[in-house]
Amino acid sequence: MxxxxxxxxxxxxxxxxxxxxxxxxxxxxxxxxxxxxxxxxxxxxxxxxxxxxxxxxxxxxxxxxxxxxxxxxxxxxxxxxxxxxxxxxxxxxxxxxxxxxxxxxxxxxxxxxxxxxxxxxxxxxxxxxxxxxxxxxxxxxxxxxxxxxxxxxxxxxxxxxxxxxxxxxxxxxxxxxxxxxxxxxxxxxxxxxxxxxxxxxxxxxxxxxxxxxxxxxxxxxxxxxxxxxxxxxxxxxxxxxxxxxxxxxxxxxxxxxxxxxxxxxxxxxLVVTIGGSEAEAQELHDRFLARIDYERTRRNLESLLGGVDLSDIDLDERVPEERLPEAGALTRQPGRAQIFIDLAKEKGATLRRLLQALGTAHGHGRVFGTPEQVADHIQRWAGxxxxxxxxxxxxxxxxxxxxxxxxxxxxxxxxxxxxxxxxxxxxxxxxxxxxxx
Amino acid sequence: MxxxxxxxxxxxxxxxxxxxxxxxxxxxxxxxxxxxxxxxxxxxxxxxxxxxxxxxxxxxxxxxxxxxxxxxxxxxxxxxxxxxxxxxxxxxxxxxxxxxxxxxxxxxxxxxxxxxxxxxxxxxxxxxxxxxxxxxxxxxxxxxxxxxxxxxxxxxxxxxxxxxxxxxxxxxxxxxxxxxxxxxxxxxxxxxxxxxxxxxxxxxxxxxxxxxxxxxxxxxxxxxxxxxxxxxxxxxxxxxxxxxxxxxxxxxxxxxxxxxxxxxxxxxxLVVTIGGSEAEAQELHDRFLARIDYERTRRNLESLLGGVDLSDIDLDERVPEERLPEAGALTRQPGRAQIFIDLAKEKGATLRRLLQALGTAHGHGRVFGTPEQVADHIQRWAGxxxxxxxxxxxxxxxxxxxxxxxxxxxxxxxxxxxxxxxxxxxxxxxxxxxxxx
The missing domain is CATH 3.20.20.30 (Luciferase-like domain)
Structure with missing residues (x-):
């Protein structure tokens, strides 16, 4: 190679x-x-x-x-x-x-x-x-x-x-x-x-x-x-x-x-959404986001984070750090949990953003755009x-x-x-x- | 039906x-x-x-x-x-x-x-x-x-x-x-x-x-x-x-x-051998029998019968009844063993015939003949x-x-x-x- x-x-x-x-x-x-x-x-x-x-x-x-x-x-x-x-x-x-x-x-x-x-x-x-x-x-x-x-x-x-x-x-x-x-x-x-x-x-x-x-x-x-x-x-x-x-x-x-x-x-x-134009791709992606069931996805996130309760947190608030577990202490999928802990701690992601990351791609990367833009993304990461x-x-x-x-x-x-x-x-x-x- | x-x-x-x-x-x-x-x-x-x-x-x-x-x-x-x-x-x-x-x-x-x-x-x-x-x-x-x-x-x-x-x-x-x-x-x-x-x-x-x-x-x-x-x-x-x-x-x-x-x-x-004529079927069947490795098949029969020793028995002799086990006492495949015990006891099969039954068809039925004869056999058993x-x-x-x-x-x-x-x-x-x- x-x-x-x-x-x-x-x-x-x-x-x-x-x-x-x-x-x-x-x-x-x-x-x-x-x-x-x-x-x-x-x-x-x-x-x-x-x-x-x-x-x-x-x-x-x-x-x-x-x-x-x-x-x-x-x-x-x-x-x-x-x-x-x-x-x-x-x-x-x-x-x-x-x-x-x-x-x-x-x-x-x-x-x-x-x-x-x-x-x-x-x-x-x-x-x-x-x-x-x-x-x-x-x-x-x-x-x-x-x-x-x-x-x-x-x-x-x-x-x-x-x-x-x-x-x-x-x-x-x-x-x-x-x-x-x-x-x-x-x-x-x-x-x-x-x-x-x-x-x-x-x-x-x-x-x-x-x-x-x-x-x-x-x-x-x-x-x-x-x-x-x-x-x-x-x-x-x-x-x-x-x-x-x-x-x-x-x-x-x-x-x-x-x-x-x-x-x-x-x-x-890599979760990929491809549109004929940037606008179409954006629209498809928005539709993708709009399909998220935030209630259900919150329960999934709570379970991934070892059973923490997030039901009182507003979608547009951040998850308080003291609610977040130590990933290393989790029995199931500590690595996957770490992604969401990092998003919350380091990127200051709101609960909504966490749920979007989980609900659309389970924490995987996402890209939406024209074929050219998707290819660019792939090339950039590989490069x-x-x-x-x-x-x-x-x-x-x-x-x-x-x-x-x-x-x-x-x-x-x-x-x-x-x-x-x-x-x-x-x-x-x-x-x-x-x-x- | x-x-x-x-x-x-x-x-x-x-x-x-x-x-x-x-x-x-x-x-x-x-x-x-x-x-x-x-x-x-x-x-x-x-x-x-x-x-x-x-x-x-x-x-x-x-x-x-x-x-x-x-x-x-x-x-x-x-x-x-x-x-x-x-x-x-x-x-x-x-x-x-x-x-x-x-x-x-x-x-x-x-x-x-x-x-x-x-x-x-x-x-x-x-x-x-x-x-x-x-x-x-x-x-x-x-x-x-x-x-x-x-x-x-x-x-x-x-x-x-x-x-x-x-x-x-x-x-x-x-x-x-x-x-x-x-x-x-x-x-x-x-x-x-x-x-x-x-x-x-x-x-x-x-x-x-x-x-x-x-x-x-x-x-x-x-x-x-x-x-x-x-x-x-x-x-x-x-x-x-x-x-x-x-x-x-x-x-x-x-x-x-x-x-x-x-x-x-x-x-x-039903092991089936089909010939264009009776003679051809017979010839194919004979060839099938001729391919049997009697030494190896005897070891398989001994194992099926629970480890009995048959190495001193001539192929054209019958297996003495006292050598045959009670099928019910066998841990593995007692039903299959019964077929060979019955062949030996009731039909007076020689060791050669037992080995042919095992070596060609593992005790299953066999038929050889023209397509018509094979169909006859199937019809007869079903009827x-x-x-x-x-x-x-x-x-x-x-x-x-x-x-x-x-x-x-x-x-x-x-x-x-x-x-x-x-x-x-x-x-x-x-x-x-x-x-x-």
Whole structure:
């Protein structure tokens, strides 16, 4: 990867087709929320634009049964990606799965199968989960520390399983009747604190060796975990200075692990609103803001901040500092909480601004403007080493994905910032990553 | 379902494209064992023939690392079916998953997603697993009794989760901004011996209400379990008289549960070899027998029979009765073991014949002949109430699937025994099952 403005970006596309409130539009396809077809259309849009990957989170609970929240129900993402693997050829497929609430042998099989079926296009967004314990017999979710400890061992186990078939174990020697070489398939005999797994995996080595490791590590523990394992780091950043500091910090941590920092791509989320003119973009953005349900969003913010009560604060007042928790003391999403604490403390944001930041983009960056302006924003952040690219979330749903692919990406291509064609077949190829040892 | 010979059969197609030894054929596609393409071809063949479903087992271990065994490595089936859901329109998709080594909340999500993405075409082959404990931290596999007890509770939990969204919970009321009705999404608050699960599921009710329940219940416990839950019963039968007795017994058990026996389809496996003439079929069958590795198959039989030593018995001798175990005392697959014990005791089968039954069809029925003869066999068993149809496993791989679809199915259609067109969209429709209450 070369330096400065001309280096190549990596772009992921959030795999959704309905903006959170967009469903009320008469033309929305809200009825198809659980159907394959609209996801296939997003996937095709992303592939046409030669994007690196489709990405999608996943949740285990049904938070706040809220009648306006179309997304409370969410298809299991690895299953959805398997369907999309069968309808795409080149684009990467990044899905989320929990190390806290799954078994390593099962998840290793699912991801290996996905990597085989997609010819090596799978990425695994590794999460330790911030919810869901009540579905798995826990009284409360294991602590931050314990979750990350289990996650480290989980990754050790699945990595050993994926490596349990050596690359040349499959022979298909018809003449001698030898399908595979049993000497090249090894047990792993893992005996750890959290897992005992004998191995080998019962699936041949995946095409990429293993899925690309993706992580969203906002907290201290999360950053260290990302530094040890991640090849893509997702992050929520809405301030270029803070994003630069995060970027420097993570790359430094990666280097301290003896890894090549250039091979870890930092991709902040970016909620994009595209208009034909500046005025149209402004109008779309205003409409986006107008859709926020401040009452509901305040409850979400209170929950993110560890249960603080903000109900007596006027929307146009600042949140008193003594109401704000120490992010480090929070069990769930301390990094994400920090963004809002910073906004309130350092930027003097009113409650309304906090709720806008949460309600429109969950703390991620936002940009609205003409295709040119959106491209400028992307180029500026990348040039300033605040990002290696973005995980783009179109605020206008399927139409927004189309606008990004057809209007913004060509500008980035013309500026030499983004590929015009895929040069390889696997997600590792798209990211310029070397083979797994 | 009408009575006698003219009733409609249900036919599943084993989702494989390589016969166990066929891979040595120069024209085989053994190199594609882990690629999507050949499975798509099998799926298209099955759908063209209007078969009820594709079916496939799954295993968690890598038994007997044996260099001739192409199938030791096996893709995770639910992931494979998700990919096939995206490439097919009507055929049912039946996959295997374990109640012993998965969590109900996770499996409920995967199967609900599959049912959504396939528009209601999913069946779940419920297994309690006979291997794999060493991958999940167990010293030994939980006993037969405990596995079935857990399986009963597992089914209770996942059924509650699938029912946790009432059918009319999703409103998509644009005018009033109400996506779903929170009063119609219910927690399940399950507190059982094996599981504590709060619910609700975070995915809307699947199109079929829940997947079609499929079970292979050979043992006493298995038959009772099937009687309580199954809508399709897979079984290994290689004798029409025993198959009739099994059929009567299972249907009676179903009725004793207060269920309609006509709505439970009993489908024995059937390994099919099709020739253009009787002589050609015989020759193909002989070639099939000649491929058996008697040494390896004997080890498999010894293991199936609970570790008995048969190494000193000549292939053309009978197995002494005192060497044969009581099937009921076996932890793994007592029902399958019974088939071989019966063959040895009642039919006086030589060791060679036992190994042929195991090595070619794992105890399932076998038929070889012209398309007409294969159709006759199917009609005869169905007419004699030994089966409601078959799970067909073509011994000639992809070519065999094509022969079955193009040569045998039309005969069954001409005889009025099998549909010429799908009349519904879901697997429940194909099976003539009423909606889930």
């Amino acid at each position: 070369s330096k400065g403005h001309d280096r190549h970006l990596h772009l992921g596309l959030w795999l959704t087709f309905l903006d959170a409130a967009e469903w009320r539009d008469p033309a929305s396809r809200a009825e198809e929320l659980n159907s394959l077809q609209p996801y296939v259309e997003v996937a095709e849009i992303g592939e046409r634009a030669k994007l690196d990957a489709l990405i999608r989170g996943d949740g285990l609970g049904l938070p706040l049964p809220d009648p306006e929240q179309a997304f409370a129900g969410s298809l299991e993402i690895l299953t959805l990606l398997a369907a999309l693997a069968a309808r795409t050829e080149r684009i990467g497929l990044i899905g989320t799965a929990s190390t806290t609430f799954t078994e390593p042998y099962n998840l290793a099989r699912t991801l290996a199968t996905l990597d085989h079926l997609s010819n090596g296009r799978v990425g695994w967004n590794i999460v330790t989960s911030i919810a869901g314990e009540e579905q798995f017999g826990y009284d409360e979710i294991p602590g931050h520390e314990e979750r990350y400890e289990r996650a480290d061992e989980f990754i050790e186990v699945v990595s050993k399983l994926w490596a349990s078939w050596e690359p040349d174990a499959v022979l298909v020697d018809r003449e001698n009747g030898v399908f595979f070489d049993p000497d090249k398939i090894n047990t792993i005999d893992h005996h750890g604190k959290h897992f005992r797994v004998a191995g080998p995996l019962n699936i041949a080595r995946p095409p990429q060796g293993r899925p690309v490791f993706v992580q969203a590590g906002d907290s201290e523990k999360g950053r260290d975990f990302a530094a040890r394992h991640a090849e893509i780091v997702f992050t929520a950043q809405n301030d270029i200075g803070k994003a630069q500091a995060f970027y420097r910090d993570v790359k430094r941590r990666v280097e301290r692990q003896g890894r090549d920092a250039a091979r870890v791509s930092i991709l902040p989320g 300033a080493r605040a990002a290696d690219g973005f995980a783009v979330s179109p605020a206008q749903g399927l139409a927004g994905a189309r606008l990004f692919a057809d209007e913004v990406v060509p500008i980035l291509q013309d500026r030499g910032l983004f590929r015009r064609e895929y040069t390889g077949g696997t997600l590792r190829d798209h990211l310029g990553l070397p083979p797994v040892p | 009408s009575k006698g010979h003219d009733r409609h059969l249900h036919l599943g197609l084993w989702l494989t494209f390589l016969d166990a030894a066929e891979w040595r054929d120069p024209a085989s596609r053994a190199e594609e064992l882990n690629s999507l393409q050949p499975y798509v071809e099998v799926a298209e063949i099955g759908e063209r023939a209007k078969l009820d479903a594709l079916i496939r087992g799954d295993g968690l271990g890598l038994p007997l690392p044996d260099p001739e065994q192409a199938f030791a490595g096996s893709l995770e089936i639910l992931t494979l079916l998700a990919a096939l859901a995206a490439r097919t329109e009507r055929i049912g998709l039946i996959g295997t998953a374990s109640t012993t080594f998965t969590e109900p909340y996770n499996l409920a999500r995967t199967l609900a997603t599959l049912d959504h993405l396939s528009n209601g075409r999913v069946g779940w082959n419920i297994v309690t697993s006979i291997a794999g404990e060493e991958q999940f931290g167990y010293d030994e596999i939980p006993g037969h009794e405990e596995r079935y007890e857990r399986a009963d509770e597992f089914i209770e939990v996942v059924s509650k989760l699938w029912a946790s969204w009432e059918p009319d919970a999703v409103l998509v009321d644009r005018e009033n901004g109400v996506f779903f009705d929170p009063d119609k999404i219910n927690t399940i608050d399950h507190h059982g011996k094996h599981f504590r699960v709060a619910g609700p599921l975070n995915i809307a009710r699947p199109p079929q209400g829940r997947p079609v329940f499929v079970q292979a219940g050979d043992s006493e416990k298995g038959r009772d379990f099937a009687a309580r839950h199954a809508e399709i019963v897979f079984t290994a039968q290689n004798d029409i008289g025993k198959a009739q007795a099994f059929y009567r017994d299972v249907k009676r058990r179903v009725e004793r549960q207060g269920r309609d026996a006509a709505r439970v389809s009993i489908l024995p496996g 004699a109430r030994a089966a409601d149809g078959f799970a067909v496993s073509p011994a000639q791989g992809l070519a065999g699937a094509r022969l079955f679809a193009d040569e045998v199915v039309p005969i069954l259609q001409d005889r009025g025994l099998f549909r010429r067109e799908y009349t519904g969209g879901t697997l429940r429709d194909h099976l003539g099952l009423p909606p889930v209450p």
